[in-house]
Amino acid sequence: MAERLSAEARRQALGGLSGWTDVQGRDAIGKTFVFKDFNEAFGFMTRAALVAEKMDHHPEWRNVYKTVEVVLSTHDAGGVTARDMALAKAMNAIAG
Numbered sequence: 553m554a555e556r557l558s559a560e561a562r563r564q565a566l567g568g569l570s571g572w573t574d575v576q577g578r579d580a581i582g583k584t585f586v587f588k589d590f591n592e593a594f595g596f597m598t599r600a601a602l603v604a605e606k607m608d609h610h611p612e613w614r615n616v617y618k619t620v621e622v623v624l625s626t627h628d629a630g631g632v633t634a635r636d637m638a639l640a641k642a643m644n645a646i647a648g
């Protein structure tokens with residue numbers, strides 16, 4: 553099972569992940585993606601869902617029109633692990 557990242561490892565990883573920050577009040581990272589319209593937002597979610605399923609690592613997310621709010625945490629570990637950083641990186645690549 554993946555281990556929770558140390559504060560230092562987490563800080564370093566977030567430094568390389570545009571737009572991702574610590575979520576207040578829980579052990580998780582988050583980003584709000586804003587797209588051109590609903591079609592772009594839902595296309596992102598569709599592509600991200602396929603990657604997440606392949607990684608067996610799934611986001612918490614909420615879509616309102618052209619925004620997608622994503623929260624990543626490794627439930628099995630009770631906090632942020634390298635798996636969250638990997639999915640965050642993949643989501644950034646998908647969003648372009």
Ligand SMILES: C[C@H](O)[C@H](O)[C@H]1CNC2=NC(N)=NC(=O)C2=N1
Pocket residue numbers: 608609610611624625626627628629
């Ligand atoms: C059995 C299965 O591998 C686990 O439940 C996976 C599925 N997707 C997951 N997604 C996330 N975000 N955290 C997990 O701990 C997790 N665990």
